[in-house]
Amino acid sequence: MSEDAGRDPERYFFALLAVFPWVTLPVATVIAVARPGQAGSDRAVTLALAGLAAAWVYATYTRVPQERRRRSAPLVGYFVGLLALCVALMSRDQVFLLFTITGFLHAFELRPWQVGVVGVLGTSVVLHTMTAGLPLLTLPSLGTYVGVIAVQTASVGLGVALVERSIEQQRRRTEMIARLEATLEENAGLHAQLLTQAREAGVVDERQRMAGEIHDTLAQGLTGIITQVQAAQRVWHSPDQAREHVDRALDLARESLTEARRSVQALRPHQLEAAHLPEALGELVQRWADDRGVPVRFDVSGDPVPLNPAVEVALFRVAQEALHNVARHAHAARVGLALSYLSDEVLLDVRDDGQGIDMDADGYQGQGFGLRGMTQRVRSVGGALQIESAPGEGTAVSARVPAAPVAAP
Structure with a gap:
């Protein structure tokens, strides 16, 4: 699996985070403004708050690059402003519950993941309080209120922690792939260098082999020839004895010539052929x-x-x-x-x-x-x-x- 294929789920998820407020805010605004029985001033206030929310999301989230958004302080400021605007909008019309769900999703981008869980808790408090109202000071009412918020926070917060872990694993995997690619490139360079050295070493070995063959054939043969010729010179006054040494020198010369030819062809010594x-x-x-x-x-x-x-x-x-x-x-x-x-x-x-x-x-x-x-x-x-x-x-x-x-x- 390629690195791009491995990053596709993450890319799609963060694309969903970026698009979600721009779908839910216009839909909720249209529904809220279209409700009958409202005064023109009420519709104007709703539109103004919706426009302010749109400007806030655009200026502090959408137009900010993802890497910059992940810095904890700017994104926390955006998130606090988002929840405040959600409270204002839901106080106008509870249909803006759709837009408030954005808080659950954007909490996934808060770092570290513990801050994201706090963001989920804040969103759950806003959402449940604005839809069900503040609880009565009775045990059943308080229990229901706290229980709903706790379940929402636990379920969504677990997702925040898992996503954070997945992103960290993906980051480490990407770094590892980058290191492996760098190592492969380095190994390719070393391989090319070794091939060059091997070719050079092969040339040196061949020269040494030829030098050894020349030493073992021509040099020794010439030494033997010189020895026999010197022996013939010492007995030159006796033709029969001198001829014997000359014949041996001639045999050595023929043998050396044959051996030199075979050495050039990298063949075995002729004694080993038969x-x-x-x-x-x-x-x-x-x-x-x-x-x-x-x-x-x-x-x-x-x-x-x-x-x-x-x-x-x-x-x-x-x-x-x-x-x-x-x-x-x-x-x-x-x-x-x-x-x-x-x-x-x-x-x-x-x-x-x-x-x-x-x-x-x-x-x-x-x-x-x-x-x-x-x-x-x-x-x-x-x-x-x-x-x-x-x-x-x-x-x-x-x-x-x-x-x-x-x-x-």
Whole structure:
């Protein structure tokens, strides 16, 4: 229901209050003046009082805006004058009882509602006294007089209190609707702002993803190529040995080119296309060990299950980056890689016995893209990455991600 529909009953009620005296006063005046057997002066007095009543209602009620009328002092003054004019008119002719009923209706506009009940009481006293006269000083007469006024006041006064309560509830409802509309407008603005931020964040995430892909493919591939070319230079005097390194460099170049193309297309690493994570990691470990000449122990525990592709890609890239860091920085003699399938998690551990790193060094976590890239990848699939190391004690990289199994193709 709209706000306007909710206010229709109130609007109609106050329209009735405004129209009522302009219907009853002319009707009562015509009837009073038309009665036969009156002198011209009597009709003139009646018309004068009726005109004065009309002027009073117009000047102090009809032409005053409703919001101003609700201020207690001006409306109380109007109401007292109205009752005085009703007494004068009913003293001329009791037909002006019709006009006096206006007091009952206009008492609904007196604020607070207790003042309205007093207005109803005053109207009831005027109405009953002018029609039945003052009571005799006897118990039955006084009882009837007081009883009639009390019943009228109680019945109409209850309506005044209920209307006041209804108007207050309507006012609160209107304020609440206004606040809700303001909140909706504010939420619409916030929604638009969030959409803009989401688009901007999407651009940033895509840039970070591409940076990670470039780091994981081109950068590592170029590093491997440089290593093989340098090895070939050292044995250049022996063509057979040098050719072996050159062939490996060529294979790395082809693989890096293919991987770069796939990264641009946001595809999975080619090792994961024909195999699941354990097989892909086994191939990665074997190739890395052959290229570096460092033994790697690879263990798989638990029951391997096909995982969400995003989870498998994240763990594969972590292993790839960790092995890349071992080759560049650790100078390790042994490396171990363990993949563990638990009931609700998958763990990946990469450990080496190299020279280690100082985890307390200021700014270490911010050096290089590799560690940040690993952390972002694991977090993107709801996991966590932990690095433990100390100078001379090797390094351990542990990734923990939720197991999100999918049906095997």
